[in-house]
Structures are given as structure tokens and as C-alpha cells.
Amino acid sequence: MANDPNGNAAAKKLTAVSPITGAIVELPANVEVGELIDDPESGDELEVVSLDPITLQPAPQEEEDWGE
């Protein structure tokens, strides 16, 4: 594994597939269950619901009704 400028082994990037857009979502190495991540294409909030395997699902949102 390649080292970074400080001589530390480069961390492998964590990724998951967005259930909304199918895009590859990059996650921080210290990601935790319950964390909210933005979908890079739609901007939708995704919730991390498990770490092994890393699984994302759309985060609950307040619904608006413009049809009143």
C-alpha cells in the first residue's frame, strides 16, 4: 500500500452505492451508523444504516404539500 507524505499507510476509501441515484458515495473512514451523507449527484441526504456491509438508505425528510 502506498504511503502518504507523512509515511502513514494510505487509508482505503470507503464507498457505497446510493439507493436513490445509483451513484458511488464516498464515506469518511470513521463513518458511524446513523450518520447522514449527501448523495453527490442529487444532494439527497442518505443515512448510514449499517457498516458491514455499508448500507445507505434515504434519510427521512419533512414533506411539503404545495397542492393546498
Place this chain on the structure above:
Amino acid sequence: MNSSSEIKTVSIVGASGYTGGEALRILLAHPFFRVQQVTSERLAGKPVSSTHPNLRGICDLKFEKAEDLSECDILFLGLPHGESQNRFEEFAGKAGVLCDLASDFRIKDGALYEKFYGHIHSAPALAEQFTYAVPEVNRQEIGVAKHFAGAGCIATCSLISLYPLFASGILREQRAFIDAKIGSSATGASPSPASHHPERAGCLRSFQPTGHRHTAELLQYLPNNGERPEVYLSATSTSEVRGILTTAQVFVDPQRTEADVWGVYREHYNSEPFVRIVKDKRSIYRYPEPKLLRGTNFVDIGFELEPETGRLVVMSAIDNLVKGSAGNIVQSLNIRFGYPERLGLEFVGLHPA
């Protein structure tokens, strides 16, 4: 690639209209184009800025008569429909590259042209010399084009949004129902009783429920599997001056998801500089909004899938005078001459607008 940073001279025939004026605005700011002459038979001798006040202090050209045109590298034709095909030889003798902003050379199928334009094309073979200037669906041909046929504004807006879906095989049937809402500038600069302010102001006018000419472009340029796609277009004019919003309905197979649709657009448009997928529940502008695109060359596309029926609603927005006309051609010229594609088209719009 035909790259050259040599300055190219450009003239505009019929520069007093809205599309000609928009071409002039964009070309004046382009580093590799120098506007040489602009013509208007009616306004010959008058300063350009008296007709296009946004160019005060920017452009000191005066309108000239077309008969006084000198040779140039690129000639834009902003004439009423029919004149470009009748005067082709006159203009081809002036420039190596013609850019027709009207609808004279968009349709290569004579029968299709006659059906939607109501008359036989006076020079049907000429259409073969013109390349349809919509880079998102015609990039390779544009790179080696001789002349350019500017696309219709509604056609551009709907074609770019629907093309990937028709090409991908995701649709249950090759059929689209399109509702187009369009600003008043699309009708041109010539007044009519219908455009008189007391009649026009506040209208939401269904002006062409069937038979809109731009349907022909969609029938010709949407991908097909040997059979012509079905397109049902209705057009409504709004009180806005600029902008188009098309809302198209197509049907996908029931097992398809929105992620599949995202994937289709990602595959086709990830590297397109002017296409944006707009589908943001958190935003005030959750779907494409024409007013944010005024003056820009962007086309914003949004969609929503109704899972139980497979109905996919696709929204698309542009500025009809930029991406729907002059901007599309300048983008095509950038490709043709190997310039950076955004050159001259960098304006990102206003907010609030």
C-alpha cells in the same frame, strides 16, 4: 479536432431580431470571434444599440444592408423562415460556414418537412449540407460540419431531456407526450395583434395544441430502432419573456427505478458542460426553473417516476434565445473549431432572478 486560435470574422444577416441580437451579444464577448458586420434592411444606417440597448457602450456597429456584406469566415442568418433556403447561393458566396438561426435546414426528410411546414422545401438537397446544432445529441457530426442548422427552441429543450431515455431501451414504448410552456420572445420581434400588450399580458395561451413544427425535429432526431418514435407535443405561451419549460411523459417498464433513470442520464451527460440534472427535494427550486437560466446556455433536466404505473415525468428548462438558439450554435462552433466548449457561454445566471 480542428483547433485554431486564429480570430475568425463573423457577420450576422438579420441582426435586428431577437435571435440575431442574442447571437451578437454572445459573439461580442467571445475571444476568438470578431463581429464584422450586422445587417437589417429596415434599420440600415442606424446604430445597433438603438435596437439592442443592452449593447450600449459595447458595440458601435451600425446596421447595413445585406447587399453590402463583405466576405467573412462565419455568417449567421437570422432571417424569417424560408429566406435562407431561397437565398442560399447569395450567402454561401460570402462565408465558408453558415449558421442558420431559422428553421430552413433542420429537416432532411422532405415529406416530414412538408407535413409540418405546409409547403414543399424550395431546395431540399441543401439540408444535407447543414448539421443539426445540438451538441448533446450530435457532437461527432458537429466536429466536422460544413454549415449549421440551429435547432428549434422547444425541440432543443425536449430533445436533450428525452434523447438518453429513447436511446437506452428503458422505455416501455418509444412514445412521448410533451407539454411545452414558452416565453413570448420565442415568437420573434415582429408585433402582431395577438402580441399587443392588452391582449397578451397575463395570458396563459394554448397556442398550438397539435401540429407544432418542432415536432418534426423530435421525430427526426430522437433515436429509434428503425421505427419513427411517436411524439405528441402541445405548446402554451406564458407571460414570461424568456424561458421554456417542457414537461414530458413517457412510460418505463414497471421494474425500473429512479436509480435506473439517474444511471441513464449519468451515462449520457456526465461530461456535458451545459447539462445539469436538477432533482433536489431540499431546494426551493427542486426541479428545473427557467427563470434561473436566463442568459445562460444550460439545460436543466429533472424527473420523477410514478412506480405503480411506470409513468416517468421529465421536466426540462432552457433560455429559448440562448440554449434554444444562438448559444447552441456558438457551442457548436466552439466544438467545430476546437475551442473550449464553454468559451463565450460562461454566464451562470442570476439569483435571485
